[in-house]
Amino acid sequence: MITHRLIRAVQIAALLVPCTARAQVTDSLSGGILRFMGYVDAYHAYDFGHSQDDNRPPFLYQYNRHNETDLNLGLLHLTFEKPRVRSAFGLMAGTYPQANLISEPELLRNINEARVGIKLSRNRAIWIDAGVFTSHIGMESAIGIDNWTLTRSIVAENSPYYLSGARLIWTISKKIEIAVLHVNGWQRIRRIQNNTPCFGTQLLWTPNNRVKLNWSTFAGSDTPDSLGFYRVFNNLWFSWEKGAWGIQLSLDAGLQQAEGDSWNEWAGAVCIMKRRFGERFAPSGRIEYYTDPSQVMVPTGTPHGLTAFGYSLGLDLLVAPDAWVRLEGRTFHGVDALFESIHGTTQDNTAITACMAVRF
16 A cells, blocks of 8 residues: 555655746746655664554654664655746655544545645735645754754654644744635645634744744644534744754643543653764754643543653764665553553553765
8 A cells, every 4th residue: 555655645746747848947037936845764673562553652653664664754845936926746656644644535645735825915924825835833854954853752652743734924024924824724635614713823933053943833623513622732842052062852731621621631751862973974862741631632541641752863874965864772661551562452662763864
């Protein structure tokens, strides 16, 4: 199935690529630029728990297959920009979209991005975009090499990677950017029937080239309106880099209506540190905590839900321009016996992941 989808995506991209050079020449005369980007991320993950179905824990969507060499993400992406018009279109395949977009209609599961935007002001950087676009929530991306660690944190895996709808972005200055979003749901391309669209906001502050501080919100329901279950979510993250050192901190907190007047809560926190040695080597470390006792995001059937600590150590090696080899060891420790193994369920899960990634 995944091979078939990859072939289909490549066939479509093959039709687009020969047009790229012509479009660059033609559109440059009218003030537009067409850019092409490709990304391939292949991996092998070994889970010492040896789950019976060869899947990593179900709350992981990236690098989620055990003891097989596979494609996590293959991406072909086009962007077009003019002074007051912009658009993007990307097709993807791999175990990541296969796992993360399983609830979408089959025809839409290979879409990474499909949006068009118009600049609303001649003098101010105010844009409105509509379509499928990258989520405004979180500091981590579906594209692995844009992240400091090989695998994604639990909070990133269980908050939206993408959204569908419309967004208004205003870059007030080089330091401040704000956004307001009207979307079809919590990581949904197609809106659930009888569901009111959801809303989000973002405030990004970049005081200098070393520091970023971001606050993102989401409000709405991921179920039909007749069921209620209104959801409110906040994400706050901070990034600092100076010289060879860097640190990232992220805090997530969510509320969702339950039966009656009660609310269920979940939350997570992440700390990532990295240290570069020259241009080629960059080790990293991560500590994380996630708690979802009411099983809003991850159903486990255990007394405390997904309540766990996570730890990882990784190493990135730049082998050529835009080509990386990445290694990571990662372990989880849960309050309950959450993780499948050949000996039954256990509180602990450990895995080693290696990947090769190229961007072109």
